[in-house]
Amino acid sequence: MTETPIDTAFAAMTAAPQDDAARLRFYDALASSELFLMLTKEPEGDSISPEVFELQDASFVLVFDREDRISEFAGRAVPYAALPGRALAQMLNGQNIGLALNPEVAPSEFLMPPDALAWLSGTLDHGPEEREARPERLSAPRGLPDSLITALDAKLASAAGLARSAYLAEVAYDDGSQGHLLGITGAIPEAQRALAGAVNEALVFSGLEAGVLDVTFVDDSDILAAELARVALRFDLPEPAQPKKVEQIAPGSDPDSPPILK
Template sequence: MTEVDTTEIDLAHAAMVADDADDLARLRFYERLAESELFMLLEAEVEGDQISPAMFEAEDQQFVLIFDREARMSEFYGKAIAPYAALSGRGMAQMLEGQRIGMALNMGVAPSAMLVSADAVDWLAQTLGSDPEEVDGQITQVSAPTGLPDILLEALDRKLATAAGLAVEAYLCGVTYEGGARGHMLAFVGTIEGAEGALTAAVNEALVFSGIEAGMLDVAHLAGGDPVSERVAKVGLRFDLPTPQMPGSSNGQPGANPGMDPTKPPKLH
C-alpha cells in the first residue's frame, strides 16, 4: 500500500469494527462517510453530466468503487491519473439511492476497506434527506440550556464546524412557548440568504448521528442586533461558525470537476 496519512474515515472505521455492539460508533462512521469528499472511479472521462462508474459484483450485488483519497484511488487503478468524479459522501448516497448499488470503500488500499451495502446506502440517503418539520410557536422566555447530553453538544460542534460562512454564530438556549411547552432551540444569527435549509438540515443530522432517540431541537434564524438575538446571546451557549477559506484555483486534472455542485449532481450512465 502507498503510505497515506490516516484519515478520519480510517479512524471512524477502526472504532466501528472494534465493537460490533457500539451503535454510536457505527453512526459516527456513517457521519464521517457522509461529510467526506469521496472519489468515484469511472470507466471513462465524464461527458456532460453523465458518468459511467467502474463497478464490480460481490455478494450478488453491484458496487461502485469509492476512495477517500486520490492517492488511494490511483494506487487501486494502477496509474497516476484515473478518471473519476469527486463528490461528498452525502451526494453520492443520494445519487445511488434506490438503484440497488452499494459502495466499495478503499478496497485493497486502506485499513478502512469495506463494502457498504445498497440497503445501507439507501438508509444513509434517506436519513440525510429527511426534512425537519416546521412548527409555529410564540416564545415567551429564553434561558440557559440545561440537561442536554455532552454527546449532542459535541455533535453540534462538529457539524457547525463544516458550515463555514453560512452564518455568523449560533446560540443554544432553553425556550418556553406560549402555553407552557418547554424545549431547546439553536438560534443562528446572521444567516446568509438561502442557507437556512442547509443549516437546519445540519442540525437535524447532528441529532440523528448523536444517537439520541426521539431527540428534538428547534431551529431559528435571527438577524443580528434584533431584540430576540440579543436575548439569546445573553443566556445561550455560543457556537462560532468558521470563516470560509478563499477558494483555490482548479488544478485542471481530468475528472476532477463533476459532482462538486450540489445543485447539479452527476447522473449515472
C-alpha cells in the first residue's frame, strides 16, 4: 500500500519524539493534506454532521487521508466531506473536539487532542502582515536553514498554475531594515493571498518562530524582476496539468488503420 505524506511525516515524528522539526513537519503535512471527514448523513448544502465519539474526557471526529481508508474502517460506504486539514482545524477550533486520524487502518493512526488542534489552528491563523518598504539592495540569500528551503520548494510545487517563478534573495530596504525577500512573478491576482499564506506556513513549520520572510509580487517589466533573476535563488512552479487532446479521425483517413468491413 502506497504511503501518504501523512504516513511518512508521522513515521519520522514517532522515530524522533524529541525532534521539534519532525513534529512540525507532521503538522504541516496534516494541514496541507486533503482529509476525509466521516459524517452521520449526507451533507445538506453547506451543513455537515460529523460522526463524533467520546474518549478520555474529549470528543473526536473521524478523519482519514484516503477515501479507501474511510471505507475500510467503516466496512461499508459512508457519507463523508473532503476538505483541507487547515480548514478542518479552523472549523473545529474552540469546540473541545480532537481528531482521530486513520484509526485502525494505517500506520499513522493518531489521536490529536483538542489542545493540539487549537495550537494548529492558532498557528495557521497567524497570516502574513503587510508592510511598506522599498528594496534598495539585493544579494544572494545567506544563512537560511535547509529546512526552510525544502519547505518553500514543497509549498511552491503544490501551487501549480498559480504563478510562474519565485526568487529568494537577501534584501536591504530604504528604511534601514534587512532580511530576506521572496519575489513571485507571473502570479494570478486572485491567488496572491493564498501564495503569501503558503509561504508563511513554510516559514512557521520550518521552526523559525522568530523568522521573517517578506513576499512581494513582481511584474515581469519591473526592474526588481531583473535584479532578482540576477542574484536570487530561483524556484520554478510547475505548469498545471493539461487535459489530453482528443483527435477525431474520420474512418478510412488513416492509411495504417483502414476501416473494418462488416
